[in-house]
Amino acid sequence: MVGPGGGVLLLVVLTGLVFSEEPAVTKLDGETVTLHLNQTEPRFKDYLWTYGRHNPVLAITIVTQGKVTPVNGTRFGNRLQTNIETASITISNLTVNDSGIFLAQILTETGTLLQRFNLTVQDNSVIFEKVLEGNSATLDPGIETLQKDHTVRWTKGPDFDGTLIAQWKDSKIFINETFKDVLQLNERTGALTINRMTRSLEGFYCVKNLWGTDPHILRKYLVMVYKLVPKPQISSAPANFTQTDGICSVSCSARNAPEVFLSWYQGEKKIIEISDSDISVNLTLPLQIQSQPAVIYICRAANPVSDATVTLNSTDWCPPHHSDHQSMFWILVATVVVVAVVAFLILIICLYKRSNRQGAQGM
Template identity: 30%
Template sequence: MFLKFVFLSFCFTSLVGVFGDEVKSVMEGDSVTLHTNITEIKRDDVMEWRFGRQTSTIAKIINGINQVSVYADVLDGRFRDRLQVNNQTGDLTITNITTQHTGDYNVTITSATEISHRFNVIVYARLPVPVITTQNSSSSSSSSASNCSLLCSVLNVRDVSLSWYKGNSLLSIISVSDLNISSISLHLKCLNHDDSYSCVVNNPISNQTQHLNTDLCQKCSDCVCCCYVLEAMVRLVISAVVGVATVAVLVNEIRDKQKKISQTPLDHH
């Protein structure tokens, strides 16, 4: 009985082949081709492409009657005018792909045997160029060299990392994998007028870089410098006024003393 079970298991395994997932990463707007890895569909083969957890059929080839069908209206028409099927190999091409096409694809080839192949397609949205702005903050300590910082921001992004670099050296990084977050930002202190700083946003297949415009740091430093110059001028004016007032008081006191002395009668003995 045991040997019979082993024999049946071996026969079933030889009739049905299942290959592991193949991961495909693609940029939104590009095309991706899912290969069946066969050179030619056999005469009696039936090939079916399915998508998603509900395994909706999106394409089917019945080679015996030379029939190729594309079901473009399934899933609210998200595949309409986007599917191409190679009638010789069964390869499926998705053109002008969007993030709505992210998911699992399964192809089954049935004849005397059944072979299945799974694909995991990940579609990444195109990244915007980061935006660098300045942020000034006030401080009561006049000994601080600078209270200005730079802010690098990107909007409408998901599953990305944002980084500050000085040349090729990584200074700081923040990563977001939450699909509900659509914007991130990262600070950098305004250190000097150095154009080797850059801000980079990236996902696993692409990146966008914004280099620091030295005018931003210059304006930042000038702002702080102007604040210190203005403070120094105010103090100088106050000191001058106090000094003039002090001199005036001293002069008046001296004059009063001289006047009292001149009015005092001299004693004659």
């Protein structure tokens, strides 16, 4: 039966032995996958592979007596290669639409051996690497141990055809002259280390891991460099914030920069947080606090690679206002008493002088 796209649709039921658990295989868009059989025989002569998004019913390769029978109209076309001796298949330049179930059916003298594979192809999204200025960053190519037929190519630029900056090929390491002082390539894993990071080294770094000539693993990194966050400062809030009995307002401020967040914490609990994409404007975050009970507040400025904090004790920063009122009351009372005493003395003096004048006039 002819299936969608002209492929051969197999609707046969085979009785056999599933000699392996269904392995889950995950790859990224653009990579290459090889599906290997768990087999002990040195060579299989008759077998076929089928594929389907959910049910593997579409034939994609058929081998009879050690010869491949072409299957036209499959979604893989010339991206699919069959290893006749091992019965494995290799699909290059994968797309997310290649995800699905693959079934190998091996015909032997004793019956049919079956093995399924569940392939998931994910979008090759950008991996963000955020680094503190002056530190080092190591970018993982996704290989545990390099093999002789591996080639690892690191390029700088937004795609996989950018400037070649480092390469491992035929067990030899190449480093671009422009980057010799800052780059290191691990000869065992192909990992790329960027030393003494500066803003000029920011940008996209792409790695293409070739197995033979096929892109086995593709990864794209975006390296972003940040400075240390300066320590925030606490001050009295602007005059437009009211101050009432036992309550006062404080303000925390910090110099703004990319991805900086300014937060107030009460203990470990975040109370409020702000950020601003306009880095020309400093961050300011006011907060009203009570003097009682005594509470420790923390103002924290942070970016993805560093943070800085300053603490505030509510009692030290905002003493109880009612104590001030009591002091003012007694000061006022004392002032009134002093004024009254002075006035009384002045009155006595005036009366005394007046009495003396009257006595002098009567003589």
